[in-house]
Amino acid sequence: MPQESARSIFSLMEEFTVRPQPDDPRLTRAVTGIDHEGRTIATAVVMERPLTLFLNGREIVTMMTIGDHPDYLAVGYLLNQNMLRSEDRVIGIDYDDELETVVVRTDRETDFEDKLKKKTLTSGCAQGTVFGDLMEKFEEVRLDPDAVLRTSWLYALTRKINTVPSLYHAAGAIHGCVLCAEDRPLLYMRDVVRHNAIDKIAGYMHLNHSAHAGKIFYTTGRLTSEMVIKTVQMGIPILISRSGFTAWGVDLARQAGLTLIGRAKGKRFVALAGSERIVFDGDTRAVEDEHPRLARKASLTEEDAA
Amino acid sequence: MPQESARSIFSLMEEFTVRPQPDDPRLTRAVTGIDHEGRTIATAVVMERPLTLFLNGREIVTMMTIGDHPDYLAVGYLLNQNMLRSEDRVIGIDYDDELETVVVRTDRETDFEDKLKKKTLTSGCAQGTVFGDLMEKFEEVRLDPDAVLRTSWLYALTRKINTVPSLYHAAGAIHGCVLCAEDRPLLYMRDVVRHNAIDKIAGYMHLNHSAHAGKIFYTTGRLTSEMVIKTVQMGIPILISRSGFTAWGVDLARQAGLTLIGRAKGKRFVALAGSERIVFDGDTRAVEDEHPRLARKASLTEEDAA
Numbered sequence: 001m002p003q004e005s006a007r008s009i010f011s012l013m014e015e016f017t018v019r020p021q022p023d024d025p026r027l028t029r030a031v032t033g034i035d036h037e038g039r040t041i042a043t044a045v046v047m048e049r050p051l052t053l054f055l056n057g058r059e060i061v062t063m064m065t066i067g068d069h070p071d072y073l074a075v076g077y078l079l080n081q082n083m084l085r086s087e088d089r090v091i092g093i094d095y096d097d098e099l100e101t102v103v104v105r106t107d108r109e110t111d112f113e114d115k116l117k118k119k120t121l122t123s124g125c126a127q128g129t130v131f132g133d134l135m136e137k138f139e140e141v142r143l144d145p146d147a148v149l150r151t152s153w154l155y156a157l158t159r160k161i162n163t164v165p166s167l168y169h170a171a172g173a174i175h176g177c178v179l180c181a182e183d184r185p186l187l188y189m190r191d192v193v194r195h196n197a198i199d200k201i202a203g204y205m206h207l208n209h210s211a212h213a214g215k216i217f218y219t220t221g222r223l224t225s226e227m228v229i230k231t232v233q234m235g236i237p238i239l240i241s242r243s244g245f246t247a248w249g250v251d252l253a254r255q256a257g258l259t260l261i262g263r264a265k266g267k268r269f270v271a272l273a274g275s276e277r278i279v280f281d282g283d284t285r286a287v288e289d290e291h292p293r294l295a296r297k298a299s300l301t302e303e304d305a306a
Numbered sequence: 307m308p309q310e311s312a313r314s315i316f317s318l319m320e321e322f323t324v325r326p327q328p329d330d331p332r333l334t335r336a337v338t339g340i341d342h343e344g345r346t347i348a349t350a351v352v353m354e355r356p357l358t359l360f361l362n363g364r365e366i367v368t369m370m371t372i373g374d375h376p377d378y379l380a381v382g383y384l385l386n387q388n389m390l391r392s393e394d395r396v397i398g399i400d401y402d403d404e405l406e407t408v409v410v411r412t413d414r415e416t417d418f419e420d421k422l423k424k425k426t427l428t429s430g431c432a433q434g435t436v437f438g439d440l441m442e443k444f445e446e447v448r449l450d451p452d453a454v455l456r457t458s459w460l461y462a463l464t465r466k467i468n469t470v471p472s473l474y475h476a477a478g479a480i481h482g483c484v485l486c487a488e489d490r491p492l493l494y495m496r497d498v499v500r501h502n503a504i505d506k507i508a509g510y511m512h513l514n515h516s517a518h519a520g521k522i523f524y525t526t527g528r529l530t531s532e533m534v535i536k537t538v539q540m541g542i543p544i545l546i547s548r549s550g551f552t553a554w555g556v557d558l559a560r561q562a563g564l565t566l567i568g569r570a571k572g573k574r575f576v577a578l579a580g581s582e583r584i585v586f587d588g589d590t591r592a593v594e595d596e597h598p599r600l601a602r603k604a605s606l607t608e609e610d611a612a
Contacts, residue, residue, distance in 0.1 A: 064531065278340075280344050
């Protein structure tokens, strides 16, 4: 895609169109306890709630989630499990806070019921076959060969994402995923479960018809096989993390032609797949190694989210 | 249990009876890539492999694992899902490295087949019901009211665990769980998936008839509901983490009478449940705040494992 038309699509969405809402009272709860000297203290802990997902009247799964954006989470989960197709039209989403349920309705009768029935009969437990579904579309995806990652964007993204107010200050124990275009973070979703944050981004993009809004995905979590599969299935050609790699994640990224960058901290990073998309235009002398306080803040975030 | 007899059981097991094997060539793989200046580099990434688990000829689940101790992982998973009971005798475990399968055989016909059949019929997908199974035994468990945690033990455990050679040095992206008795780390298991590390400890304890070998559980990961449920079902009354809490994890710990300690770093920690078991005998003046290098090392470990 020429730079110009890419820009016009990107410009439709503002920086941090979705950003963390650290002050949302539903996301944390105040609790009391004692500290290392036996003193009574008050602190905040992040919420973790069950959410049972139905598709057209059929129960699919119960997820643990922080509880924000149940609509995006539900639709994104179904998309990333290949239970919804990108051309499916969602005609209704009913979220019931009290029953902890979310129901997604489509105009097409989905074919997943037969698939699911067959699979539960052959394997007994769907956990393994859910993974099978995940891989179904993987080999068909063609990632944009013309997408590039300028290192100046990478450094700008990291700085912006690390300094936006997030829930960590309130409670810790949370993961973050950010969809970005060039040097601009667009959607920043968080959850207690890492892949929920990705699913929320997929759901947002589907419901807002912004499938091509971004080309770069930033995650606080590890670059596992699951992260790589979901990124590829969303058609995003570049995945960046401040955390480490797994061997299978690297294999899958190489197979799909995904640009896979990990251990991104300060000016440092390591690319283990798709490095031909990287343009080294960043001035590494201008990027300091992470300020100890920032490094500590960021690493605590990840640590608490471990 | 009187202090004396508790000691005699603890003394049967040496410190670090199981410890990380950072040099095991099966756990990491060498890969090449480029760094932030475009230079070609060689690095190591942690392995992540599928392992399909069968119980008495029935396929249960496909797990992602680093691959060490498939026997302990298989048995521990079945125990923690309540598919095996503590009185069940395992008469054989066949691990096939090439097929990536592990088969657990018991002398009793397990009743989980009926349970599983019924549940897949009612819910369609076993993911939610697996969680239902997890909770099944939770309310019956009585945790030892006489167990104590001396803060001097806590500080000694943290120091020993943080300084034992581990896989982080090779590759990062890994979680750790340690079963401890008083100030002694006994079993230190690691995996790419946090709950696999717990399951391996449960499997080890079952196969080695050492159900009461330890009273304290240390984890690098967050104190989520799943961590709390598994710890309680293993009958362990004290759970410590350097990471944060979730609200439901705190609720469940209070309900079960579990001592729940988080954000344990240097001399600091926060107890949000069961603090009556804590004995403040540690000299906090003698425990320095974490040395910057150690803190960085430890936090990187967790960060890469996020």
